[in-house]
Amino acid sequence: MALLEIKGLSAKVAGKPILRGVDLSLPLGEVHAIMGPNGSGKSTLAYVLAGREDYEVTAGSVLFEGQDLLAMDPEARAAAGLFLAFQYPVELPGVGNANFLRTALNAVRRARGEPEIDAVNFLKEARGALKRLSMADEMLKRNVNVGFSGGEKKRNEVFQMALLKPRLAILDETDSGLDIDALKIVAEGVNALRGPGFSALVITHYQRLLEHIVPDRVHVLAEGRIVRTGGPELAKSLEVSGYAGLAAEAA
Amino acid sequence: MSAALKQTAEGFSARYQRLAELLPGPAEPRRRAAASFRARGLPDTRDEAWRFTNLRALEGTLFGEVDEREDAVRALLARAPATDGPLLLFANGRFRAERSLLPRGVHVASFAAEPVLDGAPDVGPLVSLNTMLAEDGAVISVPAGADGGTLVLLSLGVGEAGNPIAFHPRHLVRLGAGARLALIEIALGDGVYLHNPVMEVALGEEARFEHLRLQKESPLAFHLGSLHVALGARASYEGFSLVTGARLARNEIHADMAGAGAVLTANAAQLLDGTRHADITTVVRHEAPGCSSRQTVKNVITGRAHGVFQGKIAVARAAQKTDGYQMNQALLLSDQAAVDSKPELEIFADDVKCSHGATVGALDPEQLFYLRSRGVPRQQARAILVRAFLAETLDAVPHAWGRAVLENEVDAWWKDRPL
Numbered sequence: 001m002a003l004l005e006i007k008g009l010s011a012k013v014a015g016k017p018i019l020r021g022v023d024l025s026l027p028l029g030e031v032h033a034i035m036g037p038n039g040s041g042k043s044t045l046a047y048v049l050a051g052r053e054d055y056e057v058t059a060g061s062v063l064f065e066g067q068d069l070l071a072m073d074p075e076a077r078a079a080a081g082l083f084l085a086f087q088y089p090v091e092l093p094g095v096g097n098a099n100f101l102r103t104a105l106n107a108v109r110r111a112r113g114e115p116e117i118d119a120v121n122f123l124k125e126a127r128g129a130l131k132r133l134s135m136a137d138e139m140l141k142r143n144v145n146v147g148f149s150g151g152e153k154k155r156n157e158v159f160q161m162a163l164l165k166p167r168l169a170i171l172d173e174t175d176s177g178l179d180i181d182a183l184k185i186v187a188e189g190v191n192a193l194r195g196p197g198f199s200a201l202v203i204t205h206y207q208r209l210l211e212h213i214v215p216d217r218v219h220v221l222a223e224g225r226i227v228r229t230g231g232p233e234l235a236k237s238l239e240v241s242g243y244a245g246l247a248a249e250a251a
Numbered sequence: 252m253s254a255a256l257k258q259t260a261e262g263f264s265a266r267y268q269r270l271a272e273l274l275p276g277p278a279e280p281r282r283r284a285a286a287s288f289r290a291r292g293l294p295d296t297r298d299e300a301w302r303f304t305n306l307r308a309l310e311g312t313l314f315g316e317v318d319e320r321e322d323a324v325r326a327l328l329a330r331a332p333a334t335d336g337p338l339l340l341f342a343n344g345r346f347r348a349e350r351s352l353l354p355r356g357v358h359v360a361s362f363a364a365e366p367v368l369d370g371a372p373d374v375g376p377l378v379s380l381n382t383m384l385a386e387d388g389a390v391i392s393v394p395a396g397a398d399g400g401t402l403v404l405l406s407l408g409v410g411e412a413g414n415p416i417a418f419h420p421r422h423l424v425r426l427g428a429g430a431r432l433a434l435i436e437i438a439l440g441d442g443v444y445l446h447n448p449v450m451e452v453a454l455g456e457e458a459r460f461e462h463l464r465l466q467k468e469s470p471l472a473f474h475l476g477s478l479h480v481a482l483g484a485r486a487s488y489e490g491f492s493l494v495t496g497a498r499l500a501r502n503e504i505h506a507d508m509a510g511a512g513a514v515l516t517a518n519a520a521q522l523l524d525g526t527r528h529a530d531i532t533t534v535v536r537h538e539a540p541g542c543s544s545r546q547t548v549k550n551v552i553t554g555r556a557h558g559v560f561q562g563k564i565a566v567a568r569a570a571q572k573t574d575g576y577q578m579n580q581a582l583l584l585s586d587q588a589a590v591d592s593k594p595e596l597e598i599f600a601d602d603v604k605c606s607h608g609a610t611v612g613a614l615d616p617e618q619l620f621y622l623r624s625r626g627v628p629r630q631q632a633r634a635i636l637v638r639a640f641l642a643e644t645l646d647a648v649p650h651a652w653g654r655a656v657l658e659n660e661v662d663a664w665w666k667d668r669p670l
Binding site: 050051052053054073074075077078079083084086089090092093094095100103104105107108111160164 | 616617618620621622623624625626627628629631632635636638639640641642643
């Protein structure tokens with residue numbers, strides 16, 4: 001059974017149809033890329049999977065480990081092992097990063113029936129993860145994403161992912177706005193989690209990130225549908241030919 | 252004033268007539284206050300200063316004699332934050348020496364023993380009401396250069412069913428030049444009562460006064476209080492008030508920046524639910540040059556509660572280089588929650604920096620979703636965001652014990668309130 005099984009998924013944003021019947025199957029242990037032109041519905045798909053309430057699902061189904069994902073609250077999805085790395089991470093003024101992360105980690109652990117982690121052990125674990133991601137400890141003292149550069153925000157997403165250890169990570173254009181060093185750090189963060197119990201959907205506009213996170217499969221999304229699926233070589237050919245022509249295929 | 256409100260006011264005047272001979276201290280200030288109160292009565296919403304706070308709820312209520320049961324006092328004491336440091340306990344406005352612990356190096360007396368009534372400016376009928384009927388209070392004096400440490404002033408209100416009571420404590424705080432004191436005022440209560448305190452604070456040159464207030468009155472109570480602060484040169488007042496309410500609360504702060512280079516911080520947070528109404532009204536008068544005043548007032552309002560902030564900054568011609576700042580922010584958590592905000596700047600000097608601002612909003616759905624996407628349940632996510640909204644003022648409270656008391660109160664506020 002696939003970890004994630006999307007069938008005929010359609011969704012509207014502000015009354016406008018964006019997803020028009022997405023079919024996608026992601027087996028456990030695999031990393032798939034979703035590529036596509038701007039406005040094709042990539043971010044909408046990510047938000048719908050994470051449970052944003054203002055995105056209206058109009059048709060289709062999503063099974064996550066056999067459970068009806070769409071019936072679950074966002075927090076229940078996180079507890080079940082889903083993690084969305086936001087394209088635009090949200091700033092939380094007045095909320096310290098360390099406190100935020102420990103609250104999130106303990107909420108997820110509680111929901112999974114695991115014991116909570118105390119402040120000392122949390123700090124130990126957090127510092128270890130920061131070190132592996134070449135990030136400064138000072139990150140923990142700052143307010144969540146407040147005053148972070150674009151690259152710091154993206155790295156903070158990967159840091160959260162490293163601590164929450166999801167079974168399914170959805171990376172929504174985590175590469176946008178990153179220089180090559182930051183890109184490598186993000187890629188290492190994902191690659192460190194790769195294994196038989198971890199899957200990822202890597203949403204990207206460019207092929208660049210996929211040189212560092214080599215996907216098992218590549219899906220092309222255009223006008224709200226998956227129009228083509230192939231191996232890593234598909235990303236390379238898109239880099240050459242561009243997305244033009246895919247719109248025609250979608251129609 | 253409506254006939255019914257007039258009846259309530261007349262009840263107070265009649266009480267003064269009965270008690271005049273027995274009240275402590277000089278009679279003349281009380282006579283003047285009584286005449287003024289009789290002439291003006293209780294304010295109504297036609298009075299500009301009371302536009303947003305309607306005392307209709309007091310209509311027809313005749314506040315009776317103060318008399319509290321000992322077991323009720325003990326029950327309230329058990330709900331107060333624990334302290335083993337200096338404590339001044341008041342029950343229904345009366346000093347309870349036997350349950351208090353006096354500080355060292357600070358002169359403390361009861362107002363009944365050392366009454367002084369000529370200080371407070373006549374700023375309205377409720378101050379007149381206090382001057383007319385004040386029976387007791389705390390008189391605190393820190394000698395020049397001394398550090399008075401931390402002092403807790405705990406005020407308990409016990410209103411028996413069917414017998415509403417009123418008390419009008421008069422507190423005086425004097426800090427000599429260079430003296431320091433942290434005063435933590437906590438007001439708790441049960442039942443129907445009117446708590447009408449007046450506190451006068453006089454700060455000598457370079458004195459530093461930290462003043463934290465937790466107002467957690469009974470949901471049936473009325474709290475109509477005023478604070479009058481006079482700051483000498485380079486003195487500093489650092490105030491923070493947390494109001495979780497009464498049925499109707501009004502806290503006035505009148506600050507007089509009288510000495511050059513004085514610094515005032517008067518921050519506040521109001522957390523209001525149900526049908527509570529709470530009003531913070533401040534008047535900061537910059538009389539001397541080079542003073543700065545800072546006020547940030549945060550309102551968190553749910554249910555059908557109503558928050559009010561009125562802030563006036565008046566800068567006299569002589570008060571050059573004044574730096575005045577005022578910010579009022581409200582977070583409305585329900586459709587029927589309401590807030591009124593009225594800033595007022597009156598500036599006669601030409602070289603000043605004064606600013607004010609107000610914001611009203613709801614919780615940000617993007618922030619809420621971000622927290623929930625990390626596994627934080629909805630209720631907890633909302634509580635985190637509200638706490639974050641308060642962080643700027645709460646985290647800035649320098650007194651560690653006081654801050655912890657206030658933080659506990661904020662955290663406890665959620666427990667019975669599904670948002």
